[in-house]
Amino acid sequence: MNKNKIILVTGHAGFIGSHLARKLLDLGYRVVGIDNYNDFYSPEIKAANVDAFRNHPNFKEYKLDILDRPGLECCFAASRPEIVIHLAARAGVRPSLTNPQLYRKVNVTGTKNLLELAKKYKVKQFIFASSSSVYGNQTKTPFSEANVLARPVSPYAETKLAAENLCKQSRLPVTILRFFTVYGPNGRPDMAPYLFTKAILNNQPIIRYGDGSTKRDYTYIDDIVSGIIAAIQRPFKFEVINLGNNHPVSLNDFIKTIEIITGKTAKIIEKPRHLADVPLTFADINKAQRLLAWRPKTDLKTGLEQFIDSYLKSAK
Secondary structure: OOOOOOEEEEEEOOHHHHHHHHHHHHHEEEEEEOOOOOOOOHHHHHHHHHHHHHHHHHEEEEOOOOHHHHHHHHHHHHHHOOOEOOOOOOOOOHHHHOOOHHHHHHHHHHHHHHHHHHOOOOOOOOEEEEEHHOOOOOOOOOOOOOEEEEOOOOHHHHHHHHHHHHHHHHHHOEEEEEEOOEOOOOOOOOOOHHHOOOOOOOOEEEEEEEOOOOOOOOOEEHHHHHHHHHHHHHOOEEEEEEEEEOEEHHHHHHHHHHHHHHHHOOOOEEEEOOOOOOEEEOOOOHHHHHHHHOOHHHHHHHHHHHHHHHHHHOOO
């Protein structure tokens, strides 16, 4: 059914992108991947992510930067995708504070390049991966797509919001998906699940910013992928939809869950809460349920068990 449908996935070698590309190939789609394998974290990790499907007959890879407009033009001209799923971005709230210009260039100009080429090559659907960070310091919870957005508290959040606005202005059929703290097997090594698990298993201290009361709506990777698949199957003229677990967990409880699974006690070094960290993320998922027939299936303990199991296997 899907064999002739070509989907272009940017950032296919990353955490979310590699899980998505593999699932799309399993479903029978033809996948064209774009990734520049940058050194935000080890390119070897990204290469290992792609090894699972690199030789699949329905997969073609372009090692390409989304700022390379001529290269992107060649890719679009050769592959003629019907759907673009734009995941590629300079990621991370805290790192964006040290190099905001790079984040603006990649996350805004890169998105602009893709939107313009999607229009030129008559792409039928554009799915953009945004972030819960666009909500800033919200007081109205859970965070609804209808909320008036507070001022973003990081350059990363600013760039995601700016890219959302470009999507809206493009007049393409666009679905914006706002992801809430995605975690799971092969997760990014700069994020809390990996950092905390590695430290706790090796009897090393972890750094906790603040008193541990901040809460995040941790969302398991398989749930995010199923949400993206649902969005592919239900195209819209323009929609913004949250994908989150709808169940915020405090940082202290998050650490406690890792302790329970590993059977080890965390050694905690407390530092002041980072200015770019919001106290809470909390997804209202009514719209996702209504428009995509989607809801998350994985609780935090189950998801962390899966993550820690995969971490232990990769560490052997």
